[in-house]
Amino acid sequence: MAATAEAPQSTKKNYLTALKEALYEEMAANSDMVCIGEDIGILGGAFGVTDGLQEKYGRERVIDAPISEAAIVGVACGMCVNGKTTMVEMQFIDFISCGFDQIVNFTATYHYRTAGEVAIPMVIRGPAGGYGGGALYHSQMNEAWFANSPGLKIVCPSTPRDAKGLLKSALRDPNPILFYEMKELYRQRAIEEEVPEGDAALVPLGKAAVRQEGEDVTIVTYGTNVYMCLEAAKTLEAEGFRAEVIDIRSLVPLDEETILESLKKTNRLVVVNEAPRTCGFAGEILARLAQEAFEYLDAPPVRVTRLDTPVPWVKPLETFVLPSVDKITEAALRVCRY
Amino acid sequence: MAATAEAPQSTKKNYLTALKEALYEEMAANSDMVCIGEDIGILGGAFGVTDGLQEKYGRERVIDAPISEAAIVGVACGMCVNGKTTMVEMQFIDFISCGFDQIVNFTATYHYRTAGEVAIPMVIRGPAGGYGGGALYHSQMNEAWFANSPGLKIVCPSTPRDAKGLLKSALRDPNPILFYEMKELYRQRAIEEEVPEGDAALVPLGKAAVRQEGEDVTIVTYGTNVYMCLEAAKTLEAEGFRAEVIDIRSLVPLDEETILESLKKTNRLVVVNEAPRTCGFAGEILARLAQEAFEYLDAPPVRVTRLDTPVPWVKPLETFVLPSVDKITEAALRVCRY
Amino acid sequence: MLGPYSQKLTADDHRELLNQLYLARYFDVRLIKEKKRGRLRGTLYSSHNQEAILVGSLYGLKPNDWISPIHRDMPAFFLKDFRNGWRNPGRMGMTIQEVCAQVWGKQGSPGRARDNWSHIGSKAKHIIHSTSMLAGTIPAAAGVVYADRLDGGDAVVLTYNGEGSTAQGVFHEAVNFAAVHRLPVVTIIENNQWAYGTPTDMEYSLEDFARRADGYGIPGLIADGQNVFDVYEKVMEAVDFARSGKGPSIVECKTFRAYGHGDHDDDRAAKYRPTDEVAQGRSRDPIAVMKRLMVAAGTMTADQSKEHPAEGKGAAEVTDADFPPVVVEYLTEGVEFAVNDTVPPGEEGGMWVFRE
Amino acid sequence: MLGPYSQKLTADDHRELLNQLYLARYFDVRLIKEKKRGRLRGTLYSSHNQEAILVGSLYGLKPNDWISPIHRDMPAFFLKDFRNGWRNPGRMGMTIQEVCAQVWGKQGSPGRARDNWSHIGSKAKHIIHSTSMLAGTIPAAAGVVYADRLDGGDAVVLTYNGEGSTAQGVFHEAVNFAAVHRLPVVTIIENNQWAYGTPTDMEYSLEDFARRADGYGIPGLIADGQNVFDVYEKVMEAVDFARSGKGPSIVECKTFRAYGHGDHDDDRAAKYRPTDEVAQGRSRDPIAVMKRLMVAAGTMTADQSKEHPAEGKGAAEVTDADFPPVVVEYLTEGVEFAVNDTVPPGEEGGMWVFRE
C-alpha cells in the first residue's frame, strides 16, 4: 500500500480553522446567536473564517451586511438588547474606526447606563496586525482606543488553541468584547496544533499564559509578537540570560498577578507590542507594573513598540517601524545587563 | 463721582474670552483661515467661543455645518489640502467619536501618506472634561485615543493666557491638532488674568509650565486637574511636603525634559488626569518616566485618574469616579511618605 | 376630513388624547418651573408645541412595540402604552415616578440616574436607551426588531429624531439597512425648523425632510405635527405598513420649537430667531388645534373647549388652574415621589461597568 | 443617437478615446501578468470591463479639476488630463512612471510607496489621496472645491465610488453637505453589481443607485458604463451643472466586475457568482462597444475595427499583439522605470509624521 494512504490523519489545526470551529460550535450550541458583517455569508468572509456558516445557519442568522460599520455594530447591539448574542466581523480591524461611536459610546456603556439591566453579549472580531505588507489600513493594532473606553473586554490569542478557546469563552461572556485575530497567524503552519472540541476547548478570559519560563527577565507580550519574543529568548539564552515570556492573551481584564509573580523572580521587565507607542497597551502594562512591582524592579522597565507612525507599505519601511526579533533582543539584553 | 465710574477697567479676561480673542486675531491675520462646526455662526457656538465671528467674517469663512462630524472633519481636511487653515469646532469633544475615522485615518496620516507633500493645518477644538454634571456624553476626556493615533498633536490649556497663546500657536502650526478646552474653566472668575494681544500672546507648543516649585514630589497634570493639584499641594505643604506641580499643556509633543529635571530633584512622581485609567495619558507619562527616570525614583510612581468607568451624572457618583483634591492629596502623601 | 384610522377613534379616545396633550404640556411647564426654583440640574429640552407628535404617534402602538425617544421627547417615556391605564403597573411604559426620579437624579430612575434626562430606557418596557449622539439609536432600533422577527414576533419600533439629526451618517446607514431587510422601523422626524441655532436650510437642501426617504425607496409621509389626528393617521399608516412586512418608512411631522434649544438657550434664541417666525410657528398650539377638531367632531362643546385654557400660553403665564386636575394630580405624584426619593450612593459610580 | 456633448467629439477624439480604453485595459492585463510573475506585492483590483467609466468621465475635465479615484480606478491617475499629451510633463495627471513606481513599491511613487496601490494622489496634480475607508474621500473632495470656490476658482471634483460604498455614513454626510452648499462635486458610482462577495440587493433596496440622489434633491444620472460616449455625455452634463454653480450630482455607471474582487478572490468569485451572470456581464466589452460606435459614426472602418482584437479576451488569453503598439510602448516605459527604480530606505518609515 502507498505510504500516504497509511499515514495517520493529522489532527493539527491552524489558527483560522480553530476560529472557524469556535463559531460553528457556538452557533450550534446557542440558537440565539447571530453573526453579522460584510461578505461573511455568500463569500464566507474575506479570510474564510465564516466559510459555509450561512449555508448551514441561513441568511437570517448569518447576515451579509451593507458596507456600514456603524450600522452593523448598532444593529448587533440592538439584537443583544432584545436577547441575542452577536458576533460582528470587521473585515479588517482597521475599519472599526468607521463604527467607532457605536462601539465606545453606545455599546460599551449600555450595561453601565442601565445600571445593569441590559447586558450586551457581543464579540467584535477581525483580522489585525502588521508584518504582512498590509500598509496603513490593513495592519492596525488599535486596541488601545478600546482599552481607554470603559466597558469593553479585549482579547488577542496567539495560538490555535487559544484562538478557539478564547473565542468560545468570549461568545459566552455577557459583555461586549473586542477580539483581535492575528492575520499573520491565520495560516501559519509552524503553530498548528491539536485543538479540543466542545467545552473542553474553553480557555478562560483574563488569564495569561507563560510561554516560556525563565529567571532573568520577564518579557510581556501578546499576538504575533509572542513568537518574536520566543525567538529573541533563544538569543538571550545564548548570551546567558533566561527569559520568561508571558502571553497575556486578555488585555482587559489583565492578569497582573502572573506578571507580578514573574517579576518577583526576574526583577526585569520588557513589554513588547506592535501598536503605536504613545498610549499603547504596552505602556499600560509598563505603567501598572512600574507602580505595583516598584520594589522588585532592578532595571528600568522598557517597551519595544511600533514607532509613533502608521504602518508603511514597503518592507524596509514596515520593518523599520515595527518591533522585530532584533529590537526585542537588543532591548532585553540592555535590561539584563543593566 | 461714583466710584464705579472711576474704577480702572479691569483687563483681566476669562478662559473663554481668551480663546475668542485667539480666533478673532488669527482670522484677521490669516485670510486663508476657515472655521467650521455646528451652530458656530448664527448662534456663535454652544458656549459662545465663536460669538460674532460669522457676522464679521461671513458665512463662507464661518460655516454653520449640518450635524455631520465626519463630513465636517473631512471637508475641513479637503480645504487644508487646497491651501486653507481650518478651525473645526466640536460642539462637545464627546461627539468627536462620530468623526473618528476622518480624524485618525484620513487627516492624521495625510502628511505621512504623501511623504510630506501635503500638510494639514487644522485645529479641532471643543469643550471637554468632567466635574460639571455633564454625564457620560458631555464630560469626556478622550485624548488618549488620539495620542495613540500617530500624526496628531494634542494640546490642553489650563489658564486664559495659555488658552489664547496655545490656540494661536496651534492655528499657525502646519499639523492637525486636537485642542481640548476645559469647559469648567471657561467662565471661572478665579483664574481670570491679563492676556496679551497679537504675537506677544503666543505660547509655544511642546513646553510644560511649572505651576509651583517644590522639592519633595513632582505632580504632573493638565487641564482642570491643575487647580486640584495646586489645592492638594497646599495640604501637602501643611504636612511638610513641597510639591512641584507641572502643567504639561501639550501632550503631543510632550516636554519630558521638564518632568525629568523635576524628578531629579524630587525623586517622586504622581500623575493626575481625569480620563479613564487604562491606556490614558497619565499612564503614558508614568510609563515614560518610569523608564527614563528609573534611577531617580525613590518611590513607586503613581497615577490618580478616573476609574475605568464612564462619567456618571449625579454628583456623588461623578465625585466617586473622578480625581479629586482629596484623592490627589492622599496619593501624594503616600508617595512622599514611602 | 379625518383619515381612515382617525375616523375610528371614539369620543373617549378624543378625550384621552386631549388629556395626554395636557399632560405632556404640563410635564414641560412643571419642569420649567421646578428648574427655575433650582430643584433640577441639567438641561431641559422643551417639547412645548410639539406634544401632538408624541401623543399621536404613541397612541396606536401595541404594548409590545418598541420606541426610542430622544432629548426632546421626555413625555414619551410615560405616554407609551398609556391606553392600558395611566397607573396600571403592568403597562409597557414608564411610570411617572420613574420618569420624575430620573429628572431629579434619584435612585428610583430606571437607570439609577447614571446618565441624564432623556438618556433612559427599559428593556422590560421596550424602550431603547439613547446616548447623546444624535440618530445613534436607529441602528439599535433596527436590531431590536430584527431580533424580534427572528423570534417570530411582529413588533414595530418607532424612532424619534430631530430634523437636523438626519444629516448624521448613522441615520443613513441604519435606514439603508432597515430598507434592505424590510425591517419594521418607523423613523419619525420632528421637524421643528431649527437644529439648535441652525435653520433647516443649512442642514438639508430640500424643504421636506420626508424626501430623505426617496433615496431608500421607502415611504416618506408628512404629518401636520400640530394635529394629533394627522400624526396618528400617518404613523398608523407607517406602522401597519411596517407590521405587514413591507418595511421601514419615514414620517416627517412639521412643527416648531417653542423656546430655545434647551432652557440655557432661551435668551439667545430670542435673538437668533426672527420674532414673526416664532409667533407664526407657535400660532397653532396642538391643544387648541385638538379642541377645535373635537368641537367640529362633536366630541366637545364650544363651552367645554374654554375649560382649562392652557393653550397658547407660555410656561411663565400658565398655572395649574389651566390644566385638568387629573393631569396635575398624576404628575404631582411623580414629582413628590422624586423629591422624596434618595440620591444613589457614590459607590454606584464604580458599579456595572461589566456584567459579572 | 449621441447626446449633445458627444456629438462634438471629432474623429481624433474617437481614436484618442479608443486608445485610452486600450491603455487602461493593457495596464490591467500587464499588471496581472507581472503579478503572476511574482514581481508585485499587494492586491490588484482589476478595472477590466469598467474602463469606459474612467476614460469617459475624465475626458472632458479641465486640467485644474480635481479627482479622487479609489481601489478599482488605478488608470485614472495617469488618464487625468491625458488630452494635454500622454508624455507632456506639464500635464495635470501622473506620469506612467509615477504610477508604475507606486505599484512596484519604489521611490519614484508620488507617495514614495508609503501606502499601497491606489492610495496615492498629488496636490500638484489635483488628485486627492484616498485611504482604504470606502467613501471616505468624498468629504475632502467637497472641501477641496469649497476652498477653490473661496479663492474664486471654478474647479469641479469627480469622486469615484463603488456602488457598495454608498452605504457608508460618510457618503451621506458628504453628499448632504455638498448639496446644502451647492458644491461642484460629481459623485460617480461605478455599479459593477457586486461589492466584494455581496450582491447589490443586499446593499441597497432599489435597482438604480442613482436614486440615492433623490434623497438630496440633486440630479441622479444613469450612464451605460460600457459606452464611453454615454459616460462622457452624462458626466459632462453633471460637470457643467456643477461648474455653473447648481451643485452636486450623482452619475451611476452600470457595469460589471470582470473578475474577483481582487486577484486573491478570482477563484472564489468563480464560485459565488453564477456563470451566466458573469457571461452576460462581460458580454459588452467597452472596447468592442467603442469600435462598433466608431464604425457606425464612420470614424473607423469595419476592417480597422478588426485590428488589435483585445476586446472580449481575458487577461490569460490576451497578448501584447492585441494592443496598439503606442499603448504597449507607453506602459512599458513605466514598467521599466519602476523595475529599475529603488526601494525607499527603511528610515523613511520614521519620517514625515509631522511637518516640522
Ligand SMILES: Cc1ncc(C[n+]2csc(CCOP(=O)(O)OP(=O)(O)O)c2C)c(N)n1
Ligand atoms: C452626534 C452629535 N452631534 C452634535 C450634538 C449636539 N446637539 C445636541 S441637540 C443638537 C441639535 C439637534 O437638532 P434636531 O435634530 O433638529 O433636534 P431638535 O433639538 O431640534 O429637536 C445638537 C447639534 C449631538 N448631541 N450629537
Ligand SMILES: Cc1ncc(C[n+]2csc(CCOP(=O)(O)OP(=O)(O)O)c2C)c(N)n1
Ligand atoms: C469602511 C470600509 N469597510 C470595508 C472595507 C473593505 N472593502 C474593501 S472593497 C469592499 C467592497 C467594495 O464594493 P464596491 O463599493 O461596490 O466597490 P467595487 O470593489 O465593487 O468596485 C470592501 C467591503 C473598506 N475598504 N472600507
Ligand SMILES: [Mg+2]
Ligand atoms: Mg430640530
Ligand SMILES: [Mg+2]
Ligand atoms: Mg461594486
